[in-house]
Amino acid sequence: LAYLHAKQLLLVLDNFEELLEAAGLLAQLLDAAPQLKLLVTSREPLHLYAEWVLALHGLDKPHARELFVQRAQRTVADFAPNDADAQIILQVCEYVRGSPLAIELAAGWASALPLRVLAEQIQTDLDVLATPARDMPERQRSVRAIFEQTF
Numbered sequence: 001l002a003y004l005h006a007k008q009l010l011l012v013l014d015n016f017e018e019l020l021e022a023a024g025l026l027a028q029l030l031d032a033a034p035q036l037k038l039l040v041t042s043r044e045p046l047h048l049y050a051e052w053v054l055a056l057h058g059l060d061k062p063h064a065r066e067l068f069v070q071r072a073q074r075t076v077a078d079f080a081p082n083d084a085d086a087q088i089i090l091q092v093c094e095y096v097r098g099s100p101l102a103i104e105l106a107a108g109w110a111s112a113l114p115l116r117v118l119a120e121q122i123q124t125d126l127d128v129l130a131t132p133a134r135d136m137p138e139r140q141r142s143v144r145a146i147f148e149q150t151f
Contacts, residue, residue, distance in 0.1 A: 001028065001029065001032035004029065004032060004033035004036055005033050006035070007035060008035040008036075009033075009036050010036075010037045010038075011029075011036060011037070011039070013026075013038065013039070013040045013041070014041045015041060015042070016040045016041060016042040017042045017044045020042070020044060020046065023046040023048055026038060026040065027048050057097075057098065058093075058098020058099050058100075059098040059099075059100060059103070060098065061090055061094075061098075063098075064090075064093035064098045064103055065086065065089050065090055065093060067104065068092065068093060068103050068106065068107045069081065069089070069107075070107075071103070071104045071107035071108065071110075072107040072108075072110035074107075074108075075107075075110055075111040076111045079110055081115070085115050088115040088116055088118075088119050089115065092115070092118065092119050092122060095122050099143075101140060101143070101146065102129050102143050104131075105129040105143065106118060106128075106129055109128070126143050127142070127143075129142060129144075130143070
């Protein structure tokens with residue numbers, strides 16, 4: 001605390017829901033270091049007086065569709081949805097409530113499944129939203145992994 005007192009820093013803490021019992025330490029840090037700023041992500045509020053909550057929601061339709069098309073083009077370089085495809089893409093984005101990770105996972109199927117079939121699969125089984133990508137953290141390789149980590 002003494003070391004941080006005169007420092008002007010931004011401290012980023014991710015997945016703090018794993019450490020909620022340590023939230024009091026964050027209050028101590030802020031009291032001891034007036035120039036310290038904290039950016040904390042958590043699925044649960046910290047219940048600190050100094051806390052400013054910014055709830056994050058899924059992407060809106062235009063941005064969700066844009067993300068889907070960009071990610072689909074990674075597997076199908078000439079991916080250019082027609083009007084009917086664009087409607088199906090919007091349905092997929094609505095099914096996953098605009099979740100960027102779920103949209104990326106869904107778009108990864110663009111080379112293997114027709115969009116209509118992909119939309120049907122997502123409606124019946126979210127386990128289709130997965131990737132074998134080795135360079136993604138295990139906890140982000142599927143929607144199921146996100147659910148398991150969260151609950």
